[in-house]
Structures are given as C-alpha cells and as structure tokens.
Amino acid sequence: MSFGEPEGFDEQAPSRSRSRTFGVRVRPRIALVAACVVLGLGLIGGAVTGTWLIGEPGESGTRDTFAAARGLWHNIPVDQLFPPTVEGQGAGPGGSDRAWTRIAVAPDSGCQNAFDPLLRKALSTVGCSRLLRATYTDATQSYVTTVGILFTKADAAATTTLNKRFEDEDLGSRDDLMPRPYAAKGTVAAGFGPEQRASWTISVLTDAPVVVYAVSGWADGRTVDAPEPAAEAMKSGATTAPAQAGLGNEAQGLADRVERGLRKTVSSPTEKTS
Numbered sequence: 001m002s003f004g005e006p007e008g009f010d011e012q013a014p015s016r017s018r019s020r021t022f023g024v025r026v027r028p029r030i031a032l033v034a035a036c037v038v039l040g041l042g043l044i045g046g047a048v049t050g051t052w053l054i055g056e057p058g059e060s061g062t063r064d065t066f067a068a069a070r071g072l073w074h075n076i077p078v079d080q081l082f083p084p085t086v087e088g089q090g091a092g093p094g095g096s097d098r099a100w101t102r103i104a105v106a107p108d109s110g111c112q113n114a115f116d117p118l119l120r121k122a123l124s125t126v127g128c129s130r131l132l133r134a135t136y137t138d139a140t141q142s143y144v145t146t147v148g149i150l151f152t153k154a155d156a157a158a159t160t161t162l163n164k165r166f167e168d169e170d171l172g173s174r175d176d177l178m179p180r181p182y183a184a185k186g187t188v189a190a191g192f193g194p195e196q197r198a199s200w201t202i203s204v205l206t207d208a209p210v211v212v213y214a215v216s217g218w219a220d221g222r223t224v225d226a227p228e229p230a231a232e233a234m235k236s237g238a239t240t241a242p243a244q245a246g247l248g249n250e251a252q253g254l255a256d257r258v259e260r261g262l263r264k265t266v267s268s269p270t271e272k273t274s
Helices: 027-051 064-072 117-123 156-168 241-245 246-266
Strands: 085-088 096-103 132-139 144-150 199-204 210-218
Touching: 064 144, 085 246, 096 246, 117 156, 144 241, 144 246, 156 199, 210 246, 241 246
Parallel strands: none
Antiparallel strands: 085 096, 096 132, 132 144, 144 210, 199 210
C-alpha cells in the first residue's frame, strides 16, 4: 500500500544485537576474525533495515542509518506497521488482556491538518517526512483508538532535544497538545472527533526519527469534558471516567505494541518487503 509523497509541516510529525558465540575452545584471535566475517555479512544482508535501531553512539555509520530509517515507510507493508489484529496480553486495567481490531487506515494525507496548532508547533522542530495513522476498536467495540507513526526529518540531535523537552516540560500530559483522532466513515469510529478524545500518549523516540502516539475515546461518540493522559488514567486508584473505562490502557497498550512491532520489523535483516 502506498502512502504517497512526503508533505511538510510548513505547507499552507528492543534488545541489542549480541555477537554470536563461537565456543569456548576457539582461540580469541580466531573468534575475533570469525565474528568480523559474520558481522560483515550481516551488515550486507541487513543493510539499513537491520541496523538503524542497534547502532551505538559514536559508531561509524550510525548517523547515516538513522537518517535512512526515515524513508523505511516506503517499503514496509501497512499490515506490518498496523496489524489487522493486535493482542494486548496484560495491557488492560489490573493486568487484564486486551485485543484490538483495525477498522481503518488513514488515506495519503501527509501531516497537513493532522495536529492541533500547539502540537503542530511543538513537533515543527523535527519536521514531517510522513505521518501514518490507523484506528482500532476493542473486542467489544466499546472504545476506539487512533495510533499514529510520525517519520520526522530530524537528525539524532534534534530528536533527542525534542524528547528532552517533552520530558522536562511534561508536554505529553497537556490536553492542549493531544493528537487528533482519525474518524473513519462507515465504522464505529465515525463519530471519533476532537471532542471525543478521552486519553492519549505521545512517545518521542531517540534512536530513530520517529514519534509514536495514540488517542482513545468511546465508540458511541460521547463528548469528554476532562480528557486525561494515559499515564495518569492508568494510575492505581484513579477515579476519572477515562480511567474507570480503561481508556488510558487502550491508548498506551496500542501505542506500545505498534512501537514494538515497528522496531521488530525494521531491525530484522531477514524481512524483505517491496
């Protein structure tokens, strides 16, 4: 599935690889040579896809692979980025299981009009190479959640700076910086607009030019007067409506699993996509 050409904001947002063990009887020099051969073959076979999330700071080529990762959305099928079904073992309130079904993938709209003004401004420092979005519903079709993956134009330094700003200023908890949902016509999310946003989460990755977010609400289209960030709604003893409904878990659970899937997909040298 094609997501179209990149659009910008200014139009009128895992485990590390381990060296293979060759056995305790192999002399250190031989093991080192063998390890270098395997590493070289791995880099050739995996190319950028197998290295963008595992480079150590200061390693030769890390900066290039970080930048190249920005265009990986061209080659990864939508079903790998946003699986048709997502299992969330232990993702619900009290460690209950969750399951989500994808009901819509956003068309090729880029980043234009995809964010509220203040969030758009906050993300403008990293730019927008491509924004991908999908909306899911839970097993009971009581809740709807939009998940977004923003591939930015930023380098590692700018990404780290944005991540620090989000943490230092607690930007992810401000309700005037909530992501917008994707309301798909003809689905249970048809009425999922800005006034229906109940809980949300935003994660600025530092090891890739990516921002992952999710925003959740009720499927019946009810408005929400006091939305609550997922981190607050998931706290033990929280009594707000979004917390009691588990909407913080909906947003955080889906965002986490989409992010994990993205990392797994792009860090696997055996994955071949077209």
